[in-house]
Amino acid sequence: MRVTLARHRRDLRLRYRLSGEATRAADLALVTGVGAFFAFVANPLAGALSDRTTSRLGMRRPWLLWGGVLGSVGIAVIAFAPSIAVVVVGWALAQAAFNGTQAALQALLPDQVDEAQRARVSGWLGIAQNVAPLVGIALAFALTSAGAASTWMFLLPTVIGLAGVLWLTATLRDRVLDRSTVGPFRLGAFLRGFWISPRRHPDFAWAFTGRFLLLFGFASYNAFQVYYLLERFGFDTATALSWQLRLMVVQALLLFVAAAAGGAASDRTGRRKVFVVVSTVLAAAGLVVFAVAQAPELLYVGAALFGLGLGAYFAVDLALVTDVLPNRDTEAAKNMGVFNIANALPQSIAPAVAPVFLGIGAGAADNYAALFVAGAVIVALGALSTMFIRGAR
Structure with a gap:
């Protein structure tokens, strides 16, 4: 599923060729913005609904199954879309369905895995x-080299x-889940549960804050990496993309x-x-x-330190939040879904805030040094927030 979503976020750039030259950027922003909302x-x-599911298949399997199927339908809609409006519908369906699957997947960590593992x-x-x-990049390159139609870049990863x-x-x-253990559905109580x-x-709040700050710093670099390579080192577009792949x-x-x-x-x-x-110190x-x-x-040194930091962080962060997860036995999927907001929100906020730092003392070129130093400070604050967690060692 990760290959599917990672690849399709890039393949959307192929789909917005459907629109005119003057509206491509706006159309791509519309598609990704609607998808991010869903x-x-x-x-x-x-x-939250998975935590209340009493199917004979289990609590998580129906969401895995139908999320995977409906998300795949959404990608197929994009692959054959005749207009940008249809692309919006397909991407909204794909994001909603695949994130339903992801909610069930994340819940398997507290459901199925012992604390020691x-x-x-x-x-x-x-x-x-x-x-x-x-x-995903390697798969797309292989398909392009083989002369495959662009629709296969959507369908094969799917x-x-x-x-x-x-x-x-x-x-x-x-x-x-035994039906007798599930109380009657009340919309007000259901919504308040989020x-x-x-x-x-407080431990969950500090874990949420730490993840949010780390990914905010990561997004401040990731969203502007190509532009940084173009402006700082004077690369042409092809060279910048080549360096981006090497650093990745x-x-x-x-x-x-590290993970x-x-x-x-x-x-x-x-x-x-x-x-x-x-790990956060290494990433900073x-x-x-x-x-x-x-x-x-x-840049190889920076990429190595960043990779070591992210790897060590992702190795323990989900385990840490699972250790301090509220109501782990009854609301695991819902609360892991709330925690996942700390993954999604920085990717939307960081690019919007970045121009504040890029404009500091900037002349003809943007101030990427200020942006990345600010990102490092924010990541370090994420490390500090973790120290306030008391329910884990």
């Missing part, structure tokens, strides 16, 4: 999330993602190593917070390297 709403909503599993989930874009979801649905030994009080659950490979390799090793070490020692703090250091680099070769 993703934002669907994840906690599907999670959560960091290992969290690490592999982080690897899947961050390596998938590379797999088939791969759906096959994975169907395999998991078929093999998962899911929890079956508010998790920081006063009553370095980052992914180090992320893989696997960090997850195992965290489970072995039973400690979470120290790994989160060290990577951003500082990007801020000061005057030679492109130094």
Whole structure:
């Protein structure tokens, strides 16, 4: 599923060729904006409904199955869309459905995984999330080189993602919720359940804040990486994209190593917070390297530090939040969905806030040093927030 979503976020650029030259940017913003809204709403909503599901298939399997199927239908709609309006409908359906699937997937961590193994599993989930874009890029390159029609860039990753979801649905030994344990549905109480009080659950609030701040710093770099390469080093577009791919490979390799090793070490020692703090410091250091680099070769150092930091962070962060999750036995999917807002929100806010830093003392060129240093400070604040968590070591 990660390959599917990662690839299609890039393939949308092919679809907005359907519109005129003057409206392409606006059309792409419309498509991604509507999709982001549906993703934002669907994840906690599907999670809450999953927590109340009493199907004989279990609590999570119906959401895995139908989310995968309907999301695939949405991608197929995009692949054959005759207009930008149809693309909007297809992407909204895909984001809503796949985020429903993601809500069920995230709930499997507290549902199925013992505390002694959560960091290992969290690490592999982080690897899947961050390596998938590379797999998607390689797949698209292979299809393009083979002269395949652009529709296959949508359909083939979708088939791969759906096959994975169907395999998991078929093999998962899911929890079956007894109907007698589920109270009557009351809309007011249902909606109020999405508010998790920081006063009553401070550990969850601090974990949410730490994830939000780290991904805010990450988004401040990721959203402007190509423009940074173009302006700082004077690359042409092809060279900038080539460097972007190289840095992604370095980052992914180090992320893989750090996530696997960090997850195992965290489970072995039973400690979470120290790994989160060290990982965020490494990620902040990577951003500082990007801020000061005057030679492109130094970017490899920044990418390596950033990859190590993200890998170690993703290895333990989901395990940490699972340890402090409110009402873990009855509201796991809903509360993990609320936590997922800390993933989605920074990707929307950071690009909007970035011009404030880019404009600091800027002349002809944007001030990327100020943006990345600000990102490093924000990431460091994420590490600080983790220290206030009391319910985990």
